[in-house]
Amino acid sequence: MKQIDILVPCYNEEAVLPQFYQRTCAVIDALPDYAFTFIFVNDGSRDQTLPILRQLHEKDKRVAYVSLSRNFGKEAAMLAGMDYAEGDALVIMDADLQDPPELLPDMIAWWEKGYRDVSARRRRREGETFFKKWSSHVYYRLLKKLSPVPVQEDVGDFRLLDRRCVKALCSLRECQRYTKGLFSWIGFEKKEILFDRPPRAAGKTKWNYWKLFNLAIDGITSFTTAPLRIAAFTGCFLAIVAAIYLVFIVLRTLLFGEDVPGYPSLISLILFIGGVQFTFMGILGEYVGRIYNESKGRPPYIVGESTREKK
Template sequence: MKRIDILVPCYNEEAVLHQFYERTSSVLEQIENYQFTFIFVNDGSRDRTISIIRELYEKDARVSYISLSRNFGKEAAMLAGMDYADGDALVIMDADLQDPPELLPEMIAWWEKGYRDVSARRRCREGETFFKKWSSHVYYKLLKKLTSVPVQQDVGDFRLLDRRCVQALCSLRECQRYTKGLFSWIGFEKKEILFDRPPRAAGKTKWNYWQLFNLAVDGITSFTTAPLRAASFAGCLLAFLAALYMCFIVVRTLVYGGDVAGYPSLISVVLFIGGVQLMFMGIMGEYIGRIYNESKGRPPYIAEERGVKRKEKS
């Protein structure tokens, strides 16, 4: 009998955790010939999330958990769960029930047909603002053009991964992870199923626009050096234009003589070029900062507490 692990990263999810467990358990009870294990990862929650997880652990032998020493972020929490998982397949789900557990039977069916990575693609996204949907669409289009990795669009972390995919992801130990891109980078045969993403069942989203912007920067800098190439191209172009302008000034002075007026325009050009240089230095700083962080060799996460898998009582 094959075993499938359900990985659930949690950060301040006390309002919805019981509801998630009950609804998902009811779906799993209808799926025969498989063993299921819950792996809850508490990512430094400040509410009663870890207490609820401990209650579920004592109640259900299928439940195991990892509690991190602080909030390391969802990317690190997912890696912690992957390191702990040892089933034939792994399903990654959010606890807010925006990832409907009712899709699990279909995911498993496609996995049994030979697909290694079965992901859920959002057809519509309820409860999100127009700006968030628009910016997400623009970002994915930009990322697909900048990188050679075929990053999936409108596909989140909700997916079923074969054991080989999990092992490949665990072998990538970078600290500043962009897992959505890593799913595509490791390859393997993929299958997307469409679904309508509902709003959160309870609680508030933990992702604000600043965090989403940082995640977008991580995605771009992790999978492409296109910004550096663009900076080099723009620098060469500006240098060429500056040389042409210098030649124009010299020729004009030789032909017409006298001082050449244009102090305001000169200052404008200097300020413009200075601003462009600072922007390019910022782009290089992003890459250098990531090199610096990775060179330290620190672990992506630190686990403070573990609840190990147990055999079900007969």
């Protein structure tokens, strides 16, 4: 009998955890040919998430949990769950039921056909604003153009991973992780399943626009150096334009004896170039900051409590 682990990162999910557990159990109980294990990762929740996980573990030995010492973020929580996974396959799901458990049979069926990474692609996203959908679409198109790795569009973390994929992801120990890109980076045979993503069953989303913006920056700086190249090309272009304009001013003064006019335009040009320089310094700083953080060698997470041994 094949073992399938279900990894569920949790941060303040007390309102939806019992409903998620019951609904997912109804699906996996109808699949008697597989042995399932829940791996809940409590990412430093401040509500009753951890006590609920303790109760579920006492009630059902299929439920295991890993509680981190503080909130390290979803990316680190997913890595922690992968580190503790032991099954032949691993399914990553959110606890808010926006990832329907009813897709599990289809995912398993495609996995049995030889696909090692079976992901759920969002066809429609209910409960999200037009701006969020539009900005997400623009971001993925931009990332696909900049990155040499073909990152999947409108595909989140909801997927089934074969054991080989899990091992490959666990071998990547970078601290500032962008797992959506790592799924594509490791390769392997992939299959996408279309689904309509429902709104949250309960509770509030933890992803505000600022967190999504930071995640987008992590995605770009993790998988491409294109911003640095753009900065270099833009700097060269501005330098050439400035040199041509300088030659033009000097020749006009020598030939026609005119004074050099344009104090306001000169100040505007200086301010523009200064703004461009500061922007590119910020881009360079993002990459240097990532190098600095990775050079410390700190672990991506620290476990405070766990019901199972690390593999």
